[in-house]
Amino acid sequence: MLNSQSTEPESTGQNSQALSGIKVLDLSRVLAGPSSTQILADLGAEVIKVERPVVGDETRHWNPPSFIDDNTGEQTAAYFATVNRNKKSITVDITTPEGQQLIRQLAADSDVLVENFKVGGLKKYGLDYDSLKSVNKRLIYASLTGFGQTGPEAHKPGYDYIIQGLSGLMSITGPSDGEPHKVGVAVVDLFAGLQLTVGIQAALLARANTGVGQHVDVALLDSAIAMLANIGMNQLASGKTPTRLGNAHPNITPYQVYATADDSHFILACGNDVQFAKVCAVIGKPLHEDSRYSSNPSRVENRDSLQQVLTGLFKTKTREQWLKLLQQAGVPCGPIHNVTEALAMPQVQARDMIVSFEGSPVRALGSPIKLSGTPVSYHSAPPALGADTEAVLQSMGLSDEQIQQLRDKQIV
Numbered sequence: 001m002l003n004s005q006s007t008e009p010e011s012t013g014q015n016s017q018a019l020s021g022i023k024v025l026d027l028s029r030v031l032a033g034p035s036s037t038q039i040l041a042d043l044g045a046e047v048i049k050v051e052r053p054v055v056g057d058e059t060r061h062w063n064p065p066s067f068i069d070d071n072t073g074e075q076t077a078a079y080f081a082t083v084n085r086n087k088k089s090i091t092v093d094i095t096t097p098e099g100q101q102l103i104r105q106l107a108a109d110s111d112v113l114v115e116n117f118k119v120g121g122l123k124k125y126g127l128d129y130d131s132l133k134s135v136n137k138r139l140i141y142a143s144l145t146g147f148g149q150t151g152p153e154a155h156k157p158g159y160d161y162i163i164q165g166l167s168g169l170m171s172i173t174g175p176s177d178g179e180p181h182k183v184g185v186a187v188v189d190l191f192a193g194l195q196l197t198v199g200i201q202a203a204l205l206a207r208a209n210t211g212v213g214q215h216v217d218v219a220l221l222d223s224a225i226a227m228l229a230n231i232g233m234n235q236l237a238s239g240k241t242p243t244r245l246g247n248a249h250p251n252i253t254p255y256q257v258y259a260t261a262d263d264s265h266f267i268l269a270c271g272n273d274v275q276f277a278k279v280c281a282v283i284g285k286p287l288h289e290d291s292r293y294s295s296n297p298s299r300v301e302n303r304d305s306l307q308q309v310l311t312g313l314f315k316t317k318t319r320e321q322w323l324k325l326l327q328q329a330g331v332p333c334g335p336i337h338n339v340t341e342a343l344a345m346p347q348v349q350a351r352d353m354i355v356s357f358e359g360s361p362v363r364a365l366g367s368p369i370k371l372s373g374t375p376v377s378y379h380s381a382p383p384a385l386g387a388d389t390e391a392v393l394q395s396m397g398l399s400d401e402q403i404q405q406l407r408d409k410q411i412v
Contacts, residue, residue: 017044018374022204025103025110026050026087027094027127029057031160031186032220033116033144034083035193040112040200041086042367042376048106048392049084049383053091053410056385057084067361074384081362081382083193088388091412098411100125105396108135112200116144119154129215140203140213144196148219158220160186167224168242172231175246192223253299254279254310257336264319269332272296278329282322283313357381386412 022045026037029051041047051057063077093099104126107113113132115122122128129141143149146158164170164182174181199216207213225232231242234250242250247267249255254270270276273295277288287293287309292302299306314322319335326333337345343354353366360381367376389412393403406412 016374017377018371019043019045020374022046022112023110024048024112024114025106027103027113027115027117027122028144029116030059030189031083032189032193033114033196035190036142036144036196036200037087037114038083038085039193039197039367039369042369042378044374044377045112047087048110048388049087049089050094050103050106051089051091051385053093053386053412056089056091060385067363069361076360076362076382081364084382085357085362085364085378086380087383088392089383089386090389090392091386092389093411094122094125094127096409096411098406098409100127102393102396102406102412103127104132104135106392107132107139109396110136110139111204112140112142114142114144114196114200118157119143119145119147119149133213136213138207138211138213140200140207140216142196142200142203142216142218144192144218144220146220148222149215149217153221160189160220163188163220163224167221168228168232169224172228172242172244174244176244176248178244180244188220188224188227191227192218192220195223195226248303251300252296253303253306258311258314258322260317260319260322261315262318265336266319266323267334267336268326269334271332275331278331279326282325282329282331283310285309285313 019040022040024037024040024045024047026034026047026049028034028037034049034057037045037047037049049057057080059080060077062079063075065078066075067078067081068075092102094103107127115127120128123131129143132141133139145154146163147153147156161182164173164187165180167188169188170180170182173183196216196218199218203214203216231250234240234242247257252271254268254276257265257267259265268279270279273288276293276296276299280286280288287306291298293299293306317325323333323335342348348354351366351370353368354363355366355378356363357378357380362381364378366378369376390403393406393412394400398406403412
């Protein structure tokens, strides 16, 4: 059960959660795929995570840090706990004929299968889309790969860091006079996981009309290219290659970070001419009456000279003084928190964005999805490796003797 600081809204639907009754077979590992299946699990789907015997998902071993059970000494790597709550774990060696048959049986009774193997990696086991749709025409088979199922580089493996570089994302991240930087978290993996979730949900809706499943194909590179958003569109519109601007915005100014008298920093997010006039009133300089700065296009064109003025002015008061003055004037602005400060915000606590699980040392970042009628719930901590193998196999009709035989052969 969830231990949280506020109660969940009452469900107005027959089912307590939006995806109750949906069965998901999760053959994915690490971050991108499991992030998608965790969203589905949070929304009520039954997610069975298939892992390698003994080793399991490699992120189980990506520690420190770990959450440690004081009673048993059992450790749960924080990385693994990030995207594996609300799931069941079974261990199956899919390289064996017996293991492959178990997956086929599970797929025959599943609504969704999620995998992030290299393109063609599951075909040799008879677990690819074409093979499994023959045993379950309603199956939605969701593949998350580095480069997608088609194209000249489809065969290559994909990694968030490398895709950040390939996609151009790193070329626009970091200081203008320094080297390219990756984003602080694996945003391509997480964005692709969201795209996969959207694709799965769309396929579920389509199946409700057609009765037939389909293949959902999401690539890290495609997702990263889509993430370029307005920066990519700037290139398409102008033909010019976007450059790194540090904390500045390519289309708006002043919209960046400024240093203050106490060696702190704050974000000024001035998005239009009205807001700029308010900034000018706060700093006591009628810059908005200067033709060089009177409109946003003019300010962008004369960015450097404007920043010279603002940079000097903002160093005359402390961060808290500027934030108070700017907020009173109705100008968007804010401090730059470290992670500890961010997690301690009363707003974060009030929104149940940090959750815990009864009987588990794990604390987790909550779901940002708030549904009034079919709310997210957190019913189980990230599972121990293979914790549900026996129960799942029994539900498939296997006897205790058959299960033991599979264990003896190290298939499960």
